[in-house]
Amino acid sequence: MADTAGGAGAAEAAGLPVTGWAVLGLLSFGRELSGYDLKKWADASLGLFYWSPSFSQIYGELRRLERAGYARSRLVAPESGSRGKRTYRITDEGLAAVRAWARETPVDPPVLKHGPMLRLWLAHLLDPSEMRAVLTHHRDHADRMHARARLDAAHAATEPAWAGPALTLRWAERYYAAERDLADAMLRDIEAPEGPAEP
Amino acid sequence: MADTAGGAGAAEAAGLPVTGWAVLGLLSFGRELSGYDLKKWADASLGLFYWSPSFSQIYGELRRLERAGYARSRLVAPESGSRGKRTYRITDEGLAAVRAWARETPVDPPVLKHGPMLRLWLAHLLDPSEMRAVLTHHRDHADRMHARARLDAAHAATEPAWAGPALTLRWAERYYAAERDLADAMLRDIEAPEGPAEP
């Protein structure tokens, strides 16, 4: 319902899921992009501090954004008989909406689902070598993410008007450095003769 | 299908969602608990490094665990005509299964959905005072979590045989301290006259 009748698709406004705002946020930088491009960009930027939605969800959100009047799409047909893709551009209403969202909606707190810690929490089911393996693996992962963030941050710093992305990339760089150090600290805790003893 | 026919409920084994393993992990500490108790305990311990499932999901997972033969429930009827609740206890098969899961299943990497960073990533839609507000609010949140973890870690350290929980609580304590420091660092970045300049 609601989408029946000739109701010229004017903004249904109201509740978009956060993912929808994230996609609209990607578009708010002004470029005209396809779902595929958005996914790749989301992996590279959003993925460092927010999870990156799957292709199918991005396509779904784009359809919803267009229905709400926040984005407009057009079919781009290439010279030869190539596939023909659909690209999206944000509308003025969309820009106003995402700005209002960013300013007025209460920020929901960070959500963490830390797989490695979930394992180590069950230390009574593991032996020390397995715990070490989990931690070193996690340490390496954090290190890789740190390197990625470092590179991207350096790159973003060159582009002006990218204050936001540059800021959060810098944050991510520090975050993953901290994550790596925390893994190292825990490895030391495990190696320590007995109870960590509060200093 | 599959659940039809009198197939005496013997372990269907195979794929439990991670949440299922987390609940079974809670039970693996040996206590007999109701869904309500599990929820409260999950909020206090799991919630610091992994999200805490809702009541309804816990109830659902418990039913699934029992069907799989990993837990057994019984109705506890109180002396007077009180409500009568259902408590769960892990079975030997359940303990073996969760141990095998903890040891053999590849650890999935940490998942982060950082609401505050999502906002700051859209800095071009905010003005400086709004950015500061997001950050100070986040800083306070991290500080509160830090205090919680600190208390719980101290408490867990007294109980022996709680190596795992104590270890992860200690990790959480450091994690939220780092999170608070990162927020402070970003506040300084914003205040800084211009580009952060890589030292």
Added chain:
DNA sequence: CAGCGCATGTAATCTGTTACATGATTAG
């Protein structure tokens, strides 16, 4: 010209949440 991978999407499924229903106990 056969097969593999990229690019664009759709459909089916499953995980997890919010809203609701029920009863018992406690506070005013």
Added chain:
DNA sequence: CTAATCATGTAACAGATTACATGCGCTG
């Protein structure tokens, strides 16, 4: 004695993922 709150659960819904379908373009 009524209202609020705790405790236990169920049902309906929404968000998100995996699997599938399609077609072009390149490599062997």
